[in-house]
Amino acid sequence: MMDMSSWMFIFVMSIGCGIACMIIAYNKGYRGNQIFGWLAAGLFFSIFGLIAVILTSHGSEASHAVRSSAACRHCGAPLPVEAARCINCGANTSPAS
Numbered sequence: 001m002m003d004m005s006s007w008m009f010i011f012v013m014s015i016g017c018g019i020a021c022m023i024i025a026y027n028k029g030y031r032g033n034q035i036f037g038w039l040a041a042g043l044f045f046s047i048f049g050l051i052a053v054i055l056t057s058h059g060s061e062a063s064h065a066v067r068s069s070a071a072c073r074h075c076g077a078p079l080p081v082e083a084a085r086c087i088n089c090g091a092n093t094s095p096a097s
């Protein structure tokens with residue numbers, strides 16, 4: 001039987017990995033429910049969820065960067081032409097009329 005400190009260690013590890021997964025997923029361009037999906041992955045799979053989020057690449061991040069032909073007027077980040085908002089700073093990127 002495991003003692004209390006072992007359970008505490010697993011608990012803290014799970015929370016830590018969940019939060020780390022969330023932050024990494026956010027930096028990779030995941031938003032909304034996807035962020036909570038990665039949080040759950042970190043909570044349930046601990047270090048394995050963390051490895052998964054590190055190894056994964058968000059679809060829009062890589063593919064759109066190549067096709068991007070616009071840059072954010074606010075922060076200069078490359079953007080897909082169809083983006084209504086900056087993926088980096090969230091600024092409205094529709095052309096000024």
Ligand SMILES: [Zn+2]
Nearest residue numbers: 072075086089
């Ligand atoms: Zn921006």
